[in-house]
Amino acid sequence: MDTTHTTRTRTRWSMLIDRLGAPSARDCADAPPISPAPLAHHGHWNWLFADEMGLAVEAPRASxxxxxxxxxxxxxxxxxxxxxxxxxxxxxxxxxxxxGPTPLRRTPEAA
Structure with missing residues (x-):
């Protein structure tokens, strides 16, 4: 059992996120920039992203x-x-x- 806290085990999502590597620069070279999220000083809404297999994907964190x-x-x-x-x-x-998880609604030419 992989734990970071003596009374709470880690979730499958947190273990998957820990094992992900950042996408290579080559993979992201053609991607348009992601617009910054609005500043939220009291924000607590955020997204957890997954790939086609349902595994967590590292993407920009925003609140x-x-x-x-x-x-x-x-x-x-x-x-x-x-x-x-x-x-x-x-x-x-x-x-x-x-x-969720809910599929992304991408434009037809981007898909």
Whole structure:
């Protein structure tokens, strides 16, 4: 059992995220830049990304002040995230999943 806290075991997601490597510069060279997330001083909404196999994918971390803001950001950056290997996302409110994994809605020419 892999633990980081004496009373709590690590989740499968946290172990998968630890094992991921950052995408190579070659993989990201043609990807358009991902727009920065709006600053959220009290934000607790964020995304967990997965590939086609359902494994966690390392992507930009962002925190949002509302569910609407998080969803707008995901929609605006779906094509760029797809080029990083993201095919689905789960919306988190703090540590709790709100919904997902849901497939990214990419434009037809980007898919």
């Amino acid at each position: 949002f002040s509302s569910q609407d803001t998080a969803e707008d950001w995901l929609e605006a950056n779906a094509d760029s995230l797809g080029r990083l290997g993201v095919s689905a996302a789960t919306l988190l409110d703090g540590e709790h999943a709100v919904y």
